[in-house]
Amino acid sequence: MIMIDVMVPPLDEAFDFEVDENITLTDFREKIEKMIENRRKVNFRTEIRELFSFRKGMFLREDISLSLLGIINGDRLILI
Numbered sequence: 364m365i366m367i368d369v370m371v372p373p374l375d376e377a378f379d380f381e382v383d384e385n386i387t388l389t390d391f392r393e394k395i396e397k398m399i400e401n402r403r404k405v406n407f408r409t410e411i412r413e414l415f416s417f418r419k420g421m422f423l424r425e426d427i428s429l430s431l432l433g434i435i436n437g438d439r440l441i442l443i
Contacts, residue, residue: 365429365436369395369414372441374403384430388414388423395442415441 365384370377378398382391392414400406414423416432417439423432434440 365434365438367429367434368437368439370417370439370441371399372443374399374405377439382429384434385428387426387428388432389425391429392425392442413443415443417441 364381367380367382368377369380378395380391380395380398382394386394392412396412413425415421416423416434419433422443423434423440
């Protein structure tokens with residue numbers, strides 16, 4: 364399990380997640396969107412969103428696990 368900070372610019376807010384490093388980025392993004400929709404009563408699924416790694420300075424491929432992407436404990440991702 365790793366802790367990841369996810370910034371969500373449209374909401375001007377950050378969320379902390381504890382996730383299994385073997386989860387695919389697609390599943391992780393869906394988990395983020397569902398949690399935000401439940402907490403903030405907004406609909407994120409109407410647009411396609413991507414995750415950007417602040418540390419790596421790049422958008423992340425969705426079909427690969429977090430560990431294979433090199434995401435580590437304490438990383439900050441931005442949901443764009």
